[in-house]
Amino acid sequence: MSGATGTEGSDFSHELSRESLLRLARREIGAIHVPGFCPQGVAEQAARKALQHDALGNYHKKHTSTVGRVHMPHIDTAWNAEKISRYHDAALPSIHDVRSMFAPHLSPIDHVRLLLQEYWPGGANLLRLRGRPCYIGALRVFQPTTSTFYPHNDHISQETDAPESHGVVEQLVANVYLRVPDEGGDLQLWRRDPTPAETRTILEVEGLDPDSVEPPVHVIHPQAGDLIIFSSQMLHAVTPARDGHRVGMAAFIACKGPDEPLLYWS
Numbered sequence: 001m002s003g004a005t006g007t008e009g010s011d012f013s014h015e016l017s018r019e020s021l022l023r024l025a026r027r028e029i030g031a032i033h034v035p036g037f038c039p040q041g042v043a044e045q046a047a048r049k050a051l052q053h054d055a056l057g058n059y060h061k062k063h064t065s066t067v068g069r070v071h072m073p074h075i076d077t078a079w080n081a082e083k084i085s086r087y088h089d090a091a092l093p094s095i096h097d098v099r100s101m102f103a104p105h106l107s108p109i110d111h112v113r114l115l116l117q118e119y120w121p122g123g124a125n126l127l128r129l130r131g132r133p134c135y136i137g138a139l140r141v142f143q144p145t146t147s148t149f150y151p152h153n154d155h156i157s158q159e160t161d162a163p164e165s166h167g168v169v170e171q172l173v174a175n176v177y178l179r180v181p182d183e184g185g186d187l188q189l190w191r192r193d194p195t196p197a198e199t200r201t202i203l204e205v206e207g208l209d210p211d212s213v214e215p216p217v218h219v220i221h222p223q224a225g226d227l228i229i230f231s232s233q234m235l236h237a238v239t240p241a242r243d244g245h246r247v248g249m250a251a252f253i254a255c256k257g258p259d260e261p262l263l264y265w266s
């Protein structure tokens, strides 16, 4: 387990900037970890609301189904036309609802959106698929002791074949942590993509047996309020919490090259 200095060393940047984003997209660094990106009181206010939210449901998965989320993320559309349509209908009202959970403060995912727009050479924008806006800001709830994400990766081609998803050269994911247990709930990062055989297993059963993979390169125990951005195409995992809920906010970021806008969604 490590804090901001443990295994991070020179493989992490601790500021979100034009330079750190470009270096992350080129895989010259393993992550951007900004401690205290969001004030802890603001984070905790939203974590409390997430745990009581009417739209708190589970991911539509077999193995990660104990991980809750507020509003439907795109992955749960599962290539189903009716669900895709519902997802896009709900996208903007869901964004506005999540924003209101942080009011009167700035939502940290909105803050990330603004900084990406300002720093990335080609700017940044909300992803639209077949012209329709996506949701962003999915709140994830890991239950005490039972929720885990096995080693896996995330790529837009697993979720959609819409024309706007073509040409992605790197996919990142930004997580803002709102509540973190004292023990467990660690983020594990490997510095490699899955092999073709591992990719097949990830698609079939949502993740790899942790014993089938070498130890992770980085193990991070985030603090409430931290922002961590890393490549979602490389293997990563979340260990079970030990003594409480783990609540985070996640957004994927597709990168088509420095001069093209970054595209973000949940």
Ligand SMILES: O=C(O)CCC(=O)C(=O)O
Binding pocket: 149, 154, 173, 174, 175, 186, 187, 232, 236, 237, 238, 248, 250
């Ligand atoms: O909650 C985390 O620390 C990362 C979860 C994850 O797998 C992701 O954001 O893609």
Ligand SMILES: [Fe+2]
Binding pocket: 152, 153, 154, 232, 236
């Ligand atoms: Fe992931």
